[in-house]
Amino acid sequence: MKLIYQQMLAFFAVIITVIVVLGFSFIRTTRTMLYQNSWQQLQQYAASIEKEAIRYNTKTNQVVGFNQQFLNDGTVILRDQHIHFSVYDANKKLVYPSGMGTTMSGTPGGSIYDPKISAKDWKKLKRNKIITQSPHVTFRTRNRDQPVNTPSLRTIDVLVPLFYKNGATKKFVGAISIGSFEQTLQANEQQIEKNLFIALLVSGIAALLLSYILARYSVRRINRLRYATHSVANGDFDIQVDSNHKDEIDDLADDFNGMVNSLRTSNEEIKRQEKRRREFMADAAHEMRTPLTTINGILEGLAYDAIPEEDKGHSIELMQNETKRLIRLVNENLDYEKIRTGQIALNKTNFDGAEVLHNLVEQLTKKAAAADDEFKLTVPEKLPVWADYDRFVQVLFNIMQNAIQFSQANVIEVTGSRTDHATVVAIQDHGIGMTPDQVKNIWERYYKADPSRKNTKYGESGLGLAISHQLVQQHGGSIKVDSVENEGTCFTVTFPDEGFDKPIIDD
Ligand SMILES: Nc1ncnc2c1ncn2[C@@H]1O[C@H](COP(=O)(O)OP(=O)(O)OP(=O)(O)O)[C@@H](O)[C@H]1O
Ligand SMILES: [Mg+2]
The missing domain is CATH 3.30.565.10 (Histidine kinase-like ATPase, C-terminal domain)
Structure with a gap:
C-alpha cells in the first residue's frame, strides 16, 4: 500500500475512533438526561395536581373528591403534551379517571391510562418514596382487565405518594401515577441522533480531508528526498534538500545533504586521482621516451656511420647523459615507492x-x-x-x-x-x-x-x-x-x- 494511503488510514482511523467513542458516550448521556428531565417534569406536574385537584375531608383525613374541572382542564392540557395521569386512593383503587366516568379521548378504543402498581412499589409509596419507571405497558381497556400493548402507548412513569398533612398528622391517602409517551422521548432521541449522525458525517469528511492534507504533506517531503536520491544516483552531486531543522524528516534531509557533500568531495577526489593517474602514465612514458629517442638516434647514426669521427666523442657523451637521466628517473621512482611503502x-x-x-x-x-x-x-x-x-x-x-x-x-x-x-x-x-x-x-x-x-x-x-x-x-x-x-x-x-x-x- 502506498505510504500516503497508509498515513491517511492511520490519521483517519484515529480521528474516526475518537468521534465514534465521543458520539456513543454523548448518545448515552443524552438518553439518561432525557429520562431524568422527563421524570423531573412529571414529578412537577404531579405536585401541581396534588396541590390543586385533590380535596380532603379534614375531619376524616380522607380524600373526599377532586376538583373535577381542574382535572378535566389539566387532562386536556397535559394530553396535548402527551402526558396522562391517574389517581388512586389509599386502597390502590383507581379514583380518577375511571371512577369519575371520564373517557380518554385520543386513545385507541377509549382505553384508559392505568399503570399496574406492584405490591412492592405500593409499599414504597406508603413509605413516602417517589418511584420512577422505565417504558412499559400502562394503557388498559375501559373495564381495566386487558392491557393495550401498542408500542405507541408505552409510557415512562412517575408514581408519587399522596399524604394528608395537618399539623403533626401525616397520613397516606393515595398516589398519583403520571406518564409520558415513550414515543415522545424517542422522537427527541431520534432528533438528537440524527443531528449527531450529520455531525459525524461532516466530521468524517473533514477527517478524511485533514488526513489527506497531513499525509500529503509528509509524503511530499519524503518524495522530495526520493527525487533528490535519484538525482544523486544519476550523478548530480550539487543537489540539496531544504530543511527547517524541526523534525526527524528535516534531520534526514540534513544527513542527506551531508552525505551528498561527502559524495561530491570524494567524487572530485576520485576524478582528480584518475586524472593524475592518466597524467602519471603519460608523463612517465614521456620522460623515458625523450632520452631513449636521443640514444636510439645516436646509435642509428653510429650504425650507419652517419656521424663524423670528430663528433663521435660528443655523441657518446650525450648518450651517457641521457642514460644517466634514465637511471636517475628509474632510481627516483624506485626510491619513491620504497619510501611510500615504508621499505626504507x-x-x-x-x-x-x-x-x-x-x-x-x-x-x-x-x-x-x-x-x-x-x-x-x-x-x-x-x-x-x-x-x-x-x-x-x-x-x-x-x-x-x-x-x-x-x-x-x-x-x-x-x-x-x-x-x-x-x-x-x-x-x-x-x-x-x-x-x-x-x-x-x-x-x-x-x-x-x-x-x-x-x-x-x-x-x-x-x-x-x-x-x-x-x-x-x-x-x-x-x-x-x-x-x-x-x-x-x-x-x-x-x-x-x-x-x-x-x-x-x-x-
Ligand atoms: N618554489 C616554487 N615555486 C613555484 N613552483 C614550484 C616551486 N616548487 C615547486 N614548484 C612546482 O611544483 C612542481 C613539482 O616540483 P618538484 O620539485 O616535485 O619537481 P621538479 O622540480 O619539476 O622536478 P625534480 O625536482 O624532480 O627535478 C614544479 O614543477 C613546479 O611547477
Ligand atoms: Mg624540484
Whole structure:
C-alpha cells in the first residue's frame, strides 16, 4: 500500500475512533438526561395536581373528591403534551379517571391510562418514596382487565405518594401515577441522533480531508528526498534538500545533504586521482621516451656511420647523459615507492642543522647566482635536529633547488628555528608562485605546475617534492606550503624530535 494511503488510514482511523467513542458516550448521556428531565417534569406536574385537584375531608383525613374541572382542564392540557395521569386512593383503587366516568379521548378504543402498581412499589409509596419507571405497558381497556400493548402507548412513569398533612398528622391517602409517551422521548432521541449522525458525517469528511492534507504533506517531503536520491544516483552531486531543522524528516534531509557533500568531495577526489593517474602514465612514458629517442638516434647514426669521427666523442657523451637521466628517473621512482611503502629504514641521528644549512647554501650559491638569485640564511648558532642526516639534506636540497628554479633575480630566505619539540626550516622565495589548484597537486609524482617548463636546463622530472613529502612524513613531520601566484612560495618543513627527548649539540 502506498505510504500516503497508509498515513491517511492511520490519521483517519484515529480521528474516526475518537468521534465514534465521543458520539456513543454523548448518545448515552443524552438518553439518561432525557429520562431524568422527563421524570423531573412529571414529578412537577404531579405536585401541581396534588396541590390543586385533590380535596380532603379534614375531619376524616380522607380524600373526599377532586376538583373535577381542574382535572378535566389539566387532562386536556397535559394530553396535548402527551402526558396522562391517574389517581388512586389509599386502597390502590383507581379514583380518577375511571371512577369519575371520564373517557380518554385520543386513545385507541377509549382505553384508559392505568399503570399496574406492584405490591412492592405500593409499599414504597406508603413509605413516602417517589418511584420512577422505565417504558412499559400502562394503557388498559375501559373495564381495566386487558392491557393495550401498542408500542405507541408505552409510557415512562412517575408514581408519587399522596399524604394528608395537618399539623403533626401525616397520613397516606393515595398516589398519583403520571406518564409520558415513550414515543415522545424517542422522537427527541431520534432528533438528537440524527443531528449527531450529520455531525459525524461532516466530521468524517473533514477527517478524511485533514488526513489527506497531513499525509500529503509528509509524503511530499519524503518524495522530495526520493527525487533528490535519484538525482544523486544519476550523478548530480550539487543537489540539496531544504530543511527547517524541526523534525526527524528535516534531520534526514540534513544527513542527506551531508552525505551528498561527502559524495561530491570524494567524487572530485576520485576524478582528480584518475586524472593524475592518466597524467602519471603519460608523463612517465614521456620522460623515458625523450632520452631513449636521443640514444636510439645516436646509435642509428653510429650504425650507419652517419656521424663524423670528430663528433663521435660528443655523441657518446650525450648518450651517457641521457642514460644517466634514465637511471636517475628509474632510481627516483624506485626510491619513491620504497619510501611510500615504508621499505626504507631511517637512520635517525642527532646533528646540527645549522651546519647543514650553511653547507647547502654554500653548495647552491653558484646555481643561485646563475639565476641572479641570492640566499639569505637566518639560523641560530646551533640548530639541533633529530632526523636521518642524508634524507634531511635530500629534502632541503630539493626545496632550495626549486626555489632557485622558480625565481629570478630575487632573495631566497632560508630560516632555521626550534619549537618546543621540533626543528623547523622555512624556505621563502619571491618567484613565480602557484595557484591554489597547482598547490594541491605538487606532492604528486611527475606533477609540474607549468608543463611548458618540462625538460629545462635542470632536466627536472617532477619527482623531487613527491619524494620529499614522503620522506618528511616518514619522519613524522610535515611540509606546509604557502604560495601566491607571481609573488612567491614558502615551504615550511618540520622535523619533530619524535622518540628523542633532548636534542643537544656538543661543542
Ligand atoms: N618554489 C616554487 N615555486 C613555484 N613552483 C614550484 C616551486 N616548487 C615547486 N614548484 C612546482 O611544483 C612542481 C613539482 O616540483 P618538484 O620539485 O616535485 O619537481 P621538479 O622540480 O619539476 O622536478 P625534480 O625536482 O624532480 O627535478 C614544479 O614543477 C613546479 O611547477
Ligand atoms: Mg624540484
